[in-house]
Amino acid sequence: MHPERVGIIGLGATATEAIHQLLEDGQGLDLAALASRKPARVYIETLRWNSHYPERPVKNVTASEGEIIIDGGRIPFQQFEYRRDENEQLINVRELRAWTENQVAIALEATGTMHSLDEALMHINQAGAAAVVIASPAKDKIPSFCIGINENQWDPSSHPVVATESCTTNCAVYPIKILDEHFGVERIFGVSTHIRTGSNQLIDRPNRHEDPRRSRAATVNIIPTTTGAQEGVLRLLPQLADRGVSVKIRSRRVPVDNISLLDLDVTMRQGTQLTTEKLMDLLTEHAQGPLQGIMGIAPEYAVSTMFVGQKLQCIIDPTETIAEGRHATISAWYPNIPGPITGALSMARVMASKL
Numbered sequence: 001m002h003p004e005r006v007g008i009i010g011l012g013a014t015a016t017e018a019i020h021q022l023l024e025d026g027q028g029l030d031l032a033a034l035a036s037r038k039p040a041r042v043y044i045e046t047l048r049w050n051s052h053y054p055e056r057p058v059k060n061v062t063a064s065e066g067e068i069i070i071d072g073g074r075i076p077f078q079q080f081e082y083r084r085d086e087n088e089q090l091i092n093v094r095e096l097r098a099w100t101e102n103q104v105a106i107a108l109e110a111t112g113t114m115h116s117l118d119e120a121l122m123h124i125n126q127a128g129a130a131a132v133v134i135a136s137p138a139k140d141k142i143p144s145f146c147i148g149i150n151e152n153q154w155d156p157s158s159h160p161v162v163a164t165e166s167c168t169t170n171c172a173v174y175p176i177k178i179l180d181e182h183f184g185v186e187r188i189f190g191v192s193t194h195i196r197t198g199s200n201q202l203i204d205r206p207n208r209h210e211d212p213r214r215s216r217a218a219t220v221n222i223i224p225t226t227t228g229a230q231e232g233v234l235r236l237l238p239q240l241a242d243r244g245v246s247v248k249i250r251s252r253r254v255p256v257d258n259i260s261l262l263d264l265d266v267t268m269r270q271g272t273q274l275t276t277e278k279l280m281d282l283l284t285e286h287a288q289g290p291l292q293g294i295m296g297i298a299p300e301y302a303v304s305t306m307f308v309g310q311k312l313q314c315i316i317d318p319t320e321t322i323a324e325g326r327h328a329t330i331s332a333w334y335p336n337i338p339g340p341i342t343g344a345l346s347m348a349r350v351m352a353s354k355l
């Protein structure tokens, strides 16, 4: 087995970022195969161009039926679409040949459609991978793992499938963990000023999403909506759930396409005497220490475009972060796709080292 060989399925926005990161500097991971539901040629344009990163070094992308060629490097491609029967059971993962044919050890799931552990295990039992990373929130019994939080607990035999959670969860979990370890967190209320995504509509248009507001035009509205980040934080920090800590996070989708901002109001244990200065010292110590490359500190008086191109999961805003006694408001920026994909690939590296 070649544990460093990664296959990516679902060549949308998330996968495209993963492909670029792996090709620019795989840091021990090799991009071995790709799969998605449309013909390979459909993906040329978004691999070649990105509206937010026009300076990306990819220069030449071509495709044929069975491969995508990026700057001369041939990556095997299989056109493949998950099909489900009338009971919504996946029926055709055995036909996904790209993993076995290309010795893929780690399948990176970026379709956003794989929700149960049994389904994800088919990548291993039927399609030939050794482990699966789902680059989105966990559902069903799929365990959540994030770099800098619990990656040391990863064990190939117990956790062949992991989910690396959403961008908002990835931003929230680090400051919450730090505050909990130092002061004991009792309640967290949060709101994310969140970019519009593919789950919004460009114009008023029916949307299958259970929140009716996702059918409203994301180009002209501030759209209050739900986020799964509260569940994500509790999955990654089960000690909070065990103590009954209330975590409530909401979202406002805004007409911006890159970089979101999370505000977390945190109440800590009675008797906590925190000041803004002490809080920033603590967060800076972690950003420069164990969370280097994961959490950062923004310059003062920041605005969102200053973080285009960043790959951190959480960037604390020192001008907007405040603390008084047992209450703190933490403001943190997050690059929605590059940050969590960097985290997902770091998790894949940990897994590759143990496979």
Ligand SMILES: NC(=O)c1ccc[n+]([C@@H]2O[C@H](COP(=O)([O-])OP(=O)(O)OC[C@H]3O[C@@H](n4cnc5c(N)ncnc54)[C@H](OP(=O)(O)O)[C@@H]3O)[C@@H](O)[C@H]2O)c1
Pocket: 009, 010, 011, 012, 013, 014, 015, 036, 037, 038, 080, 081, 082, 083, 110, 111, 112, 113, 135, 136, 137, 164, 165, 166, 167, 198, 336, 337, 339, 340, 341, 344
């Ligand atoms: N943690 C992170 O890094 C992060 C950050 C942002 C988003 N996400 C999550 O990543 C997931 C994907 O988001 P995205 O923005 O990349 O979505 P997207 O741009 O819509 O991409 C999804 C891709 O999967 C393909 N696909 C969808 N259903 C499929 C099926 N049944 N069989 C095969 N391929 C299928 C789509 O095919 P077509 O080409 O035909 O459309 C598309 O290429 C979502 O769950 C999202 O929440 C994760």
